Amino acid sequence: MKIEFTLNGIHRVIESAPTEPAWPHLAEEGAREGRCRGGNCLRCAVLLGDRPVPSCILPVYRLQGAHVTTLVGMGENPLFLDIMRAFDKVGISRCEDALPGLVMLAYQIISEKSIPSDMDIQDYSRYLVTRCAGRDEFERAVRLAGRLQGRRKADRRERVSR
Missing domain, CATH: 1.10.150.120 ([2Fe-2S]-binding domain)
Incomplete structure (x- = not known):
């Protein structure tokens, strides 16, 4: 599936299975890998729009058209x-x-x-x-x-x- 979104102010286009976790696609821009793999530790938290979400359990299809900000992107x-x-x-x-x-x-x-x-x-x-x-x-x-x-x-x- 082709997915277009904005990551830390930069337009991105990726190809991915829709239910794959978003984290690997956000890591190069500062999203940290979660240790819990269940969304509880918040180490991998990013802003999806204006809401914090754990990127380790966020399905990549939810990135479509979204604005995502990592801690690095807060700058x-x-x-x-x-x-x-x-x-x-x-x-x-x-x-x-x-x-x-x-x-x-x-x-x-x-x-x-x-x-x-x-x-x-x-x-x-x-x-x-x-x-x-x-x-x-x-x-x-x-x-x-x-x-x-x-x-x-x-x-x-x-x-x-x-």
Whole structure:
């Protein structure tokens, strides 16, 4: 099956069996191989549109027409940088096993809720399972990243209005 999609802003065309896992096709652009092979470890998480998904169990046919972003593709994205600053400040390690999933989940929460409430964060993170960050640390980091993003947007609006 011919599949066309955008990976980290670059148009891609691949040939693949439709039910093959997407991960091998995303690896060259930074998607990490999952260790669990069941979508639970989040090491292989990517954004499919604006939703984090484990690429090890994502069938390749779901890439058709989609925009996919790996951790590498986040690059200089301002929200990504806010999230990484918040993770560092709170003390979340840059554990390669969980970092993609943690970042993608934080990105989704803040993208959808701007400045998320404690209930929002708890709702999104209720299935979070990782040895690299406790739930409390993750929730604190998401709140901080949301505030950092809010300040950055307010500063930008202030500069534009001058």
